[in-house]
Amino acid sequence: MKIIHFRNLLFAFVLFLHHGLLSQVVDFSKASIAASSAIASPFKEKMIAVLQEEIANKTNLKLSSSPQDKSPLLLLAQQNSQEVNGFTLPTLTKDDQPSIQKEGFRLVHQQIGGRDLLWFIGADQRGLLFAIGEFLRTADLSNQKILFDKKYEKSSAPMYAIRGHQIGYRNTANSWDAWDFKQFERYFRDLAFFGTNAIENIPFQDGAASPHMKINREEMHIKMSQMCQAYDLDYWVWTPADVDLADPQKFQEELKAHIEFYKNCPRLDGVFFPGGDPGENHPKYVLPFLKAVAAELKKYHPKAGVWLSLQGFNDEEVNYFYDYLDQNKPDWFTGIVTGPSSPDLASTRFRLDKKYQHRHYPDLTHTVRCQYPTENWDQAFALTEGREVTNPQPSYYAKIHNRFAPFTDGFLSYSDGVHDDVNKVIWSQMAWNTEKDVRQVMVEYARYFFGNSVAEAAADGILALERNWVGPVEENGGIETSFAFWQNLEKNHPELKGNWRWQQLVMRAYYDTFIKRRKMYEQGLEKEANLILSQAKVLGSEKAMSLALEKVNQAVQRPAAPELRQKVVDYCEALYQSIGLQTSVAKYKASGAERGAILDFIDYPLNNRWWLEDEFAKIRKMADEAAKLERINIIATWENPGPGSYYDNISDQLKGPRVKTKTEDATDVAWWDNGLSRRRLSTQLFQNFPKLEYEDLDPKGSYTIRISGQGDALLRVDGVRVRPVIYNKGVEEFKEFQLNPKFISDGKISISFDEPEESHLNWRQHSKVFDIWLLKK
Known part of the structure; x- marks a missing residue:
């Protein structure tokens, strides 16, 4: 009886709690x-x-x-x-x-x-x-x-006053160049519901019209202003000058274009002039131009501000700008925008007079070769998913926002499509309240766009997709787990199959899993091919090369996971129909290979079969069999140089265990041949000045350091400069350094590199290191 009485009390208590919760x-x-x-x-x-x-x-x-x-x-x-x-x-x-x-x-x-x-x-x-x-x-x-x-x-109330996103109606956009008025208003409204208070358009820097545009650009630019007016959102414009402002005639023509636009805009709150990217005008020409712009702007929009970024300015130009502010203290100038290639945010806020505002211009849309590259990204993703892929990274971008926001009055982000939709929301919410829980933002995102019943699960699914991109795919078991999770969501929520945000997320789950499975399969084939090449002395060079190529090319004849690949293709078609997302240059007329054209790289080799094919063609032209076998041996042992020797792929976390530095720009794919380079995979990644640590060396051994890179490699061993015995500067040509026994006497060494003087070169031409070997004789 006591047990029954206790159960009744417990049941009553549970009902009380339940009722209490429901009463809320x-x-x-x-x-x-x-x-x-x-x-x-x-x-x-x-x-x-x-x-x-x-x-x-x-x-x-x-x-x-x-x-x-x-x-x-x-x-x-x-x-x-x-x-x-x-x-x-x-x-x-x-x-x-x-x-x-x-x-x-x-x-x-x-x-x-x-x-x-x-x-x-x-x-x-x-x-x-x-x-x-x-x-x-x-x-x-x-x-x-x-x-x-x-x-x-x-x-x-919001913590930061400026919370906006650039939605430029132009050809380079990978989706909204196909939109109509209704779709733009829908998107502006959605962003506003997450705390966005500003939209930035691009009215002048148009270039060729997009083949997807249903509405002419002039009409859309004015309509965007009207939409912002209807929702009481600030309307900004990004207005670079890629003409020579030192030319009085071009100066006046550019000013006239501004005046005509201002007259027709029902609302305009900010004019942002980037100093560079594009534009190469000295501030002594830019500032008089902006003063003239401000005078005309005030006639039609008295409260609108004029902003300038210092992007691309050298030290002399930056100093000229600050001297101008100090001497003139212009009231027509509103503030500085800090974007990619600008002086850093903290020093800008410190140097800028408090009279002027400071706005961040963060890049939320790109993964590599960008302002905030994806950290610890596997090369397979960098090569196939590219620079503009569906990239929900809420935790990463919340961290970036909260790190830099205190130096600013807010932000207006750079974006060129809807693939970064989650990132826009996280920035708007963090600017409202930097202490808001990231998962809670994702729950609200999923509840608003997908419905209450799936909100918690979809939020966890988005966070799982972000974790898919952390570290080597071979070691990331979460990719398959995330895939199973999203497959289950896809199956249980067919009502969302037409929702473009849902389509993007499910597609990413398929894409990530397909790439992981393909990489593991294709890399396995290459290991088998290298075993074949190691038998070249027995088989003969020609037979060894033929059998090795046959092995790596099984990736084409019997590809991995074709059913997953087809699902990605199907989702890309659905996204083109639902939102105009252009995932291929050939099929969907994307404006360029880097502009979200993921289907154009979905089959890019994840082993070195293209490189091997080209190398074997060179070897076949050699007259001497011994020379052929020597080169084949280098290829076969590239990543496995033998007992007591070491190999490090400088930018591959799995194949570079002794590398202590990280790439400055994620796994910075060199982007040769428009992303379809036939060079060795390790050659397409680099660091400029890596550091490596070696331990457990043979104190009595004789060692040579070999480097594959481009340009110079000013090597130091234990802090001492070492002279080379071979020093070829071409891509994939070798440099070699024979080590003095004194370096090895304690069984360990440290490797570093001095920076050569290359300030006159574009960063793409700077010296690079791809692979390093420590070879024991």
């Missing part, structure tokens, strides 16, 4: 919407319509804006409102103070006379917009159901 959830499924008369038109009508549309899309419920007696109410107000529909605004408490700051808001539940009220109270118009976004991200909006958990009541 308020049902607004039969709610009406009312708005304060203090909200200016047409913004008020726009917000009512937005809320109705979003709820209808997610729940199939059509909420009336004519409140019914006793029905629950969604009340839209601003802080200066007196009442809404006969109800007085909730009293401000001490904890509500953030909500009265610029762009702040309150989301508050009340129950008055048995009637549930949910208040959306903005400090200003934008605050109301962001309150609506907060509700849509946190409420349970499912079929015929609107449930709001009181734990999501909030008083909030």
Whole structure:
């Protein structure tokens, strides 16, 4: 009896807890919407319509804006409102103070006379917009159901004033050059619901029109301004000058283009002029031009600001700019933008007069050869997924944002497509609150775009995709786990198959897994081919080469995981249909191979079969069999030089265990031959000045260091410069250094490199190191 009594008590306690939790959830499924008369038109009508549309899309419920007696109410107000529909605004408490700051808001539940009220109270118009976004991200909006958990009541304001993204309507974009007005408005609205308050367009630097454009650029540039006006978002423009501003005629022509655009823009808040990338004008020409731009801009948009980045400026030009500010203290100038190739953010904020603002211009869209390259990225991904691939990296970009944000007044990111959609959201949310949990942002992302039922699982799936890119694929068991997870989500949520964000994420799960399986298979084939080559003295050079090529080319005749490859192809087609995503130059008319054309590299070799084919062609031209066998032996033992010797691929984490430095630009693929280089895979990765540590050497041994690289290799061993005995500077040509026995006497050495004077060269021509051997004689 005691046991039964205890069970009854336990059951009652569980029911109490359950009821307590449920009591926090308020049902607004039969709610009406009312708005304060203090909200200016047409913004008020726009917000009512937005809320109705979003709820209808997610729940199939059509909420009336004519409140019914006793029905629950969604009340839209601003802080200066007196009442809404006969109800007085909730009293401000001490904890509500953030909500009265610029762009702040309150989301508050009340129950008055048995009637549930949910208040959306903005400090200003934008605050109301962001309150609506907060509700849509946190409420349970499912079929015929609107449930709001009181734990999501909030008083909030953004930490950083500028939170925007560049959405340039131009050919280089890999998706939105195919969009119409409706798709752009949808995207602006989605970004705003996650705290974005600015959009930056590119009205002048157009080049050739995209074959995908349904609307001419001039019309779209003005329409974007109108969309921003409707949602009270700032409208910025990025306006480089790739003409010679020292030429008075070109100066005036460029100014005239600005004036005509300003006249026609219903809203314009910021003009950003990059000093470089593109543009090569000295600031002594740029600053007078911007002063003239500012004078014309103020005639049509009095509150708009003029901004300049120092991208590409050398030390003399940077100093000229700061001297100009110090001497003139111009009121027409608003602030500095710090982007790629600019002086660093901290020193810029330190040097910049506090009178002027400072904006970050972060690159969220690229993975390599960029401002924030993907860390610890496997070469197989760098070679096949490329520079613009679906790249959800919420934890990484939250870390970057929070590291640099304190030196700025906010950011407007660089983007050229929707593949970085998750990254845009994470930056907007981190700029609102740097302490917000990254997973919670992803839960809200998934809830808003995919629905409440899948929010938690999809959030974990996104974070898993980010972990797919950490470290060598051979050692990353999470790739297969993530794949199984996403396959299950794909199977259980067929209703999302037409959702382009969902399509991108599922496609990435397939792509990552396909590449992992293919790499492991193709690398295995090459190991077998090298065993064949090691028997060349017995087989003869010709037979050994033929058999080795036959082995590595099984990757083509009997490819790995063709069913996964087909799924990637199918998803790319679906993405082209749903969002205009251009994943191939040939098939979908992408503007360039680096602009998200992942299908053009999906079959790129992940072993050295192309290189072997070319090397064997060279060997066959040799007259002497002994010379042929000598070269074949170097190839066969490239990665396995024999007992007591060591090999390191400088930029491969798995094949470079003694390398202590990392590549500056991820696994920086050299990008030869438009990404389709036939060179050895290790040659397409590099470091400029690597450091290596060797231990457990034979103190009595005789060692030679061999280097494969390009240009110079100014070697130091234990801090001492060593002279070469062979010093070839061409790509894949060898340099060799015979080591003095004194270096080896303690059984260990350290290797480093001095930096040669190459300031006159483009970074792509700088000296590089690809492979290092320590060869024991």
